Amino acid sequence: MDLVFEIIVYFLFVYAFMPTILARIFHIGAFFQGSRNENKVFITFDDGPDILYTPRILDILKETRTKACFFVLGKKARAHPEILQRIQAEGHEIESHGYDHKFPWFLSPLGTKKDLMETSSIITEITGEPPHFYRPPWGVLNLFSWFFLKGQQVALWSFMSWDWTRGSTTSSIANRVLSRVKNGSVLIFHDSDKTPGSAPKSPEAVIKILPIVIQEIKNRGLQAAALSELSPEKKKKLSYFLFEKWDHTVLRLMGVKDLSDKGRPTVFRIALRKFRGKQLPLPDGTILKRGDLVVELHLNNSFFKQFGEKKELLTLGLLAKQKVMHDLPAVAGWIAANPRCDEIKAITGLTIINRGSQQAGFHSFDLPPLKGLLIRLYESIVVIMFHPSGYRRITRYWKKLIPKHLVMSKKELFRKYLI
Numbered sequence: 001m002d003l004v005f006e007i008i009v010y011f012l013f014v015y016a017f018m019p020t021i022l023a024r025i026f027h028i029g030a031f032f033q034g035s036r037n038e039n040k041v042f043i044t045f046d047d048g049p050d051i052l053y054t055p056r057i058l059d060i061l062k063e064t065r066t067k068a069c070f071f072v073l074g075k076k077a078r079a080h081p082e083i084l085q086r087i088q089a090e091g092h093e094i095e096s097h098g099y100d101h102k103f104p105w106f107l108s109p110l111g112t113k114k115d116l117m118e119t120s121s122i123i124t125e126i127t128g129e130p131p132h133f134y135r136p137p138w139g140v141l142n143l144f145s146w147f148f149l150k151g152q153q154v155a156l157w158s159f160m161s162w163d164w165t166r167g168s169t170t171s172s173i174a175n176r177v178l179s180r181v182k183n184g185s186v187l188i189f190h191d192s193d194k195t196p197g198s199a200p201k202s203p204e205a206v207i208k209i210l211p212i213v214i215q216e217i218k219n220r221g222l223q224a225a226a227l228s229e230l231s232p233e234k235k236k237k238l239s240y241f242l243f244e245k246w247d248h249t250v251l252r253l254m255g256v257k258d259l260s261d262k263g264r265p266t267v268f269r270i271a272l273r274k275f276r277g278k279q280l281p282l283p284d285g286t287i288l289k290r291g292d293l294v295v296e297l298h299l300n301n302s303f304f305k306q307f308g309e310k311k312e313l314l315t316l317g318l319l320a321k322q323k324v325m326h327d328l329p330a331v332a333g334w335i336a337a338n339p340r341c342d343e344i345k346a347i348t349g350l351t352i353i354n355r356g357s358q359q360a361g362f363h364s365f366d367l368p369p370l371k372g373l374l375i376r377l378y379e380s381i382v383v384i385m386f387h388p389s390g391y392r393r394i395t396r397y398w399k400k401l402i403p404k405h406l407v408m409s410k411k412e413l414f415r416k417y418l419i
Helices: 002-024 054-064 074-079 081-089 109-127 143-147 170-178 203-219 236-253 302-308 313-337 369-386 390-400 410-417
Strands: 040-048 069-072 093-096 153-155 186-190 257-261 264-274 293-299 344-351 363-365 404-409
Touching: 002 143, 002 369, 040 054, 054 081, 054 203, 069 074, 074 081, 074 109, 081 093, 081 109, 093 109, 109 143, 170 203, 186 203, 257 313, 264 313, 293 313, 313 344, 313 410, 344 369, 344 410, 404 410
Parallel strands: 040 069, 040 186, 069 093, 293 344
Antiparallel strands: 257 264, 264 293, 344 404, 363 404
16 A cells, blocks of 8 residues: 555646646646746636636727737637637737646546647637747646647746636726736736636626726836747756755655765765665575665756766766766765664666666566656656756656666675765
8 A cells, every 4th residue: 555655646746736836836847937037927727718708808908909828728728719810910919728628637648639639629629820939727737738739838827817706896806916917927817707717707807907907018118919929948957956955855855965064065965764665685695675775866866967968868877877987986985874874675766768787796577567667757857957958858868767676784784875
């Protein structure tokens, strides 16, 4: 049961929580705001096209000469192509909001692919132009959302207007928006009340306050611009910084700490754990049993940042081997100085970068299929984050990136590396 629970936690974390946290909290791979140095704001509408509300919103935008972006659902776009054609003809943008507003965490990989690609196909067929932006329903992603975006940029929002809720009024929506709007703000409204959770007739309030919001934006010297005028180029150094902070926080909560050697950082992060896998016989006679104390090794992700900028992905495997062998003496020294040294049986790690691990002294074991897939996906995201060629490199070498469970007995570690 412990193993089943562990796999479920891994699955939820890697498949659902992690992609959403990266996008929503750290805005990695997604943008929510334009430049603070330009007097532009970006008005967007979700969940249409709607036969009752979208044309009335278009009338207001036409009268006020205002640009906007409509994130449409593929199912509704197919039912009302004439509305999409009007949106396009009047100079507004049409982007993807998925096919029918299903919660992405509940979509399978194939379901995610169909949701994204079918919507893109419908928009392209009607307008002759593929979508360039994607706004996930409820701002929630799963791991495979990234794989099937096909060049689309994830577009979120600067703050929520809450225009779709039952308690919202024209004054509350206007106050929320106008009290927070500033240079670069991405505003979100809804032009439909047919999606789950939407209050009946909620777009009526949007239609009433939209002219007021637009006029006040103009009074403040701001210009409503198209998303295509926004530069979503991410500052990679900031993304690296944020990802590292998030990664360190999660690992600290799991009891994982950076390992240093006389003040020098090493490639490892470590934690003491009870072994939870099947019994493993090792060549030196050590038998690793369930419940035995082990040192769990993690590669420090700054390794990829430091070396990934200049190296081919497969070359990273050789660099990893060199760094691991260079820093294993620090692991041996840490164990020798640990009060629980006598209880520790082995060092273990899970990784897709295992080239040359045998020469370093590790013995590799296959992982259960599901756990192996989740480790493969998680570490692929790490490589995508820190390797300049990112997604292209991962897809190129995907078949070669097989995760393994690496194990070395304490006896073997001390024999080879204890100085």
